[in-house]
Amino acid sequence: MSSDDLKKQAAARALELVTPGMRLGLGTGSTAKHFVDLLGARVAEGLDVLCVSTSEVTEAQARALSIPMSTLDATPELDLTIDGADEVDRELRLIKGGGAALLREKIVAAASARMVVIADDTKLVERLGRFPLPIEIVPFGMEATRRAVLAAMAGAGAAGDLVLRRKADGSVLVTDGGHWILDAHLGEIAEPESLSTALAAIPGVVEHGLFIGLADAAILAGAAGLTVLGRLD
Numbered sequence: 661m662s663s664d665d666l667k668k669q670a671a672a673r674a675l676e677l678v679t680p681g682m683r684l685g686l687g688t689g690s691t692a693k694h695f696v697d698l699l700g701a702r703v704a705e706g707l708d709v710l711c712v713s714t715s716e717v718t719e720a721q722a723r724a725l726s727i728p729m730s731t732l733d734a735t736p737e738l739d740l741t742i743d744g745a746d747e748v749d750r751e752l753r754l755i756k757g758g759g760a761a762l763l764r765e766k767i768v769a770a771a772s773a774r775m776v777v778i779a780d781d782t783k784l785v786e787r788l789g790r791f792p793l794p795i796e797i798v799p800f801g802m803e804a805t806r807r808a809v810l811a812a813m814a815g816a817g818a819a820g821d822l823v824l825r826r827k828a829d830g831s832v833l834v835t836d837g838g839h840w841i842l843d844a845h846l847g848e849i850a851e852p853e854s855l856s857t858a859l860a861a862i863p864g865v866v867e868h869g870l871f872i873g874l875a876d877a878a879i880l881a882g883a884a885g886l887t888v889l890g891r892l893d
């Protein structure tokens with residue numbers, strides 16, 4: 661079974677959590693895209709939901725499927741967010757932002773009563789950090805921010821290179837919020853909570869891709885079937 665099939669299986673299981681009248685957060689990425697497709701089919705059959713997206717890409721996909729969309733301003737409290745992840749550990753700590761949507765994803769997840777992660781089981785890790793940690797920064801003063809990030813990483817026992825994210829054409833990637841991303845190549849993160857706190861304290865850092873205490877469950881699809889971390893109910 662292909663990785664894409666596995667992502668779709670996880671998305672299909674997450675769709676079973678959706679009940680009529682729910683206010684949903686829609687994640688971003690190749691796995692969340694499956695969920696939005698499946699949700700669109702249910703909406704076409706008459707399912708009544710109201711959704712908030714985590715990126716312009718997801719917004720466009722959902723609108724194309726005629727999924728009723730709102731904003732966090734009009735709908736500031738959500739029942740459930742379904743989103744992918746770049747890494748998840750057994751404590752349901754995540755790295756997110758491989759698709760540059762971490763800021764809106766974290767805001768939407770924090771506004772949701774529950775967040776459920778969907779992924780293929782290659783995303784499950786014993787220690788976070790093999791996937792480069794995205795750190796969203798404001799362009800102003802980038803070099804000063806970069807040095808502050810390096811110092812914060814060292815203080816949290818996590819050393820590594822910081823790479824400004826670029827698009828395939830070489831230009832700097834600009835997020836939906838108009839910011840840039842530094843990817844921290846750390847190998848492993850011994851103390852995610854310490855690093856999260858240290859990064860959040862840097863003025864030029866808008867947000868980072870460590871999601872701690874936000875996910876309630878993860879649905880992981882593998883060759884042997886679905887594994888659930890946490891509670892789905």
Ligand SMILES: O=C[C@H](O)[C@H](O)[C@H](O)COP(=O)(O)O
Pocket residue numbers: 687688689690691692743744745746755756757758759760761762765
């Ligand atoms: O910014 C992007 C998001 O955090 C994605 O949810 C994450 O990168 C996982 O994406 P995918 O499902 O494509 O692996």
